[in-house]
Amino acid sequence: MPSNKNKLRIAVLGQKNLDRSGGIEVVVTELTTRMVKLGHEVTCYNRRGHHVSGKEFDTNIKDSYQGVQIKTVPTIDKKGLAAMTSSFFAAIYCAFGKYDIVHFHAEGPCAMLWLPKLFDKRCIATVHGIDWQREKWKGGFASKYIKFGEKVAVKYADEIIVLSKNIQDYFKDTYGRETVFIPNGVNKPEVREPQLIIDKFNLNKDDYILYLGRLVPEKGLRYLITAFKEVKTDKKLVIAGGASDTDSFFTEIKELVKNDPRIIFTGFVQGQILEELYSNAYIYTLPSDLEGMPLSLLEAMSYGNCCLTSDIDECAQVVKDKAVTFKKSAINDLREKLQYLCYNSDVVDKYKTEASNYICEEYNWDDVVKQTMHLYN
Structure with a gap:
């Protein structure tokens, strides 16, 4: 004190x-x-x-x-x-x-x-x-x-x-x-078995690719949905997040997913459902055009996820060589990386084993507070 x-x-x-x-x-x-x-x-x-x-x-x-x-x-x-x-x-x-x-x-x-x-x-x-x-x-x-x-x-x-x-x-x-x-931080989470997500969305471990964030245009959802629709896989694409101030954009992307029953919208999630979604994803993806420092990416890695992000500096500098990146806005490159990871579970497992320890050591909330308090003084 x-x-x-x-x-x-x-x-x-x-x-x-x-x-x-x-x-x-x-x-x-x-x-x-x-x-x-x-x-x-x-x-x-x-x-x-x-x-x-x-x-x-x-x-x-x-x-x-x-x-x-x-x-x-x-x-x-x-x-x-x-x-x-x-x-x-x-x-x-x-x-x-x-x-x-x-x-x-x-x-x-x-x-x-x-x-x-x-x-x-x-x-x-x-x-x-x-x-x-x-x-x-x-x-x-x-x-x-x-x-x-x-x-x-x-x-x-x-x-x-x-x-x-x-x-x-x-x-x-x-x-x-x-x-x-001063970057953001992350907490070491408790990995959860799928329970609520089975009951609510019929999702099991490694059953889905996860996007989690606001449903806004700069997050790259248009590219993600367009690319995923051409990927040959039985895995689902789970889009978790609220629509915020962008109802017209939500209507647009709902139209985009027509005729692909593999794509699931969960709406805003929190608590145990959020933890289960992070814990059991096959891949976490963040295809953003614009970010500050994406907390969801830090959290996804802290749960030991294989992450696929756009190559913008704000993502690439966070993941370094511990995740897969694709060229920003490039639908074909995103589709190819998604397909490659769906076909190569050994590559996905390699990234999963490295992600959590790396991110939790690199980005720590106690360190962030210490640096902020130093700046205050």
Whole structure:
């Protein structure tokens, strides 16, 4: 425990809640609960509104979670306005609150970072990805607003944390701004036998190829579905995740899977079903065009999965030689790699034996917290 002299009062904003509704939420949950265990005082300013996959997944968090103080701020729960309004009110509370550190997560919320800086707060920004490039925001006000948040962070943040070397280069080349590379972490999981996934989806061990993440265009689902439909295999393709703000895209990909009964949509998953899906996949695949640092990839490897990802830096730098990559956006290359792995279970088994130890040693949440606390100080 730190002495009272070293105890920090930390405010965190940008997340929806402390849960698994998205990558930012997982990161904030892992960091803040560990900071509390180290003896620091942490307050999270959460949005109002329902879980991205529907109110049935809402987490019943009241005023605290594992020692983290929770304050829910006013929010206009509409696409494009929720992040803006919640971060505005959160930033005001942080400006007037007695905090040593105000930590902003994601570029959009950083648009309000100047507010606590007016009151001489030490402000840290974590950029999880270049969000204005995401397809759902392109060409509109939201994209411009998110990019404005990026520029505010560059100008006013005391420190900027980035999750990949690629994004670190982007800030240096675009703004001449130095950033600090602190990757995400992962926990060593308990591998589960298939039970619920047999009952609910008729899935057994090594029976399926798994995609797990948001159903958004930049994740490469169009390529994955198109490629898989041409793969000769009895294995299923399981697409697990919520549709978020992209209902039209979900309709498009549902149309794409027509006439292929091997493709299964599970919707958003959590808890034991999520753990069983990770534990029993034949291959985990992430065909993204755009990532920050994909937590689902770290988690999939931690369960000992053979992973197949696009060759973007944010994935390739994580997996190194412990997974298979294909050329980004190249449907034929993806199809060929899927077919090769379906035909060669010995190759799949080799990657499985190496994945978990490698990723759990390389990316550790306790190390991430230690580096973050060093930056705070």
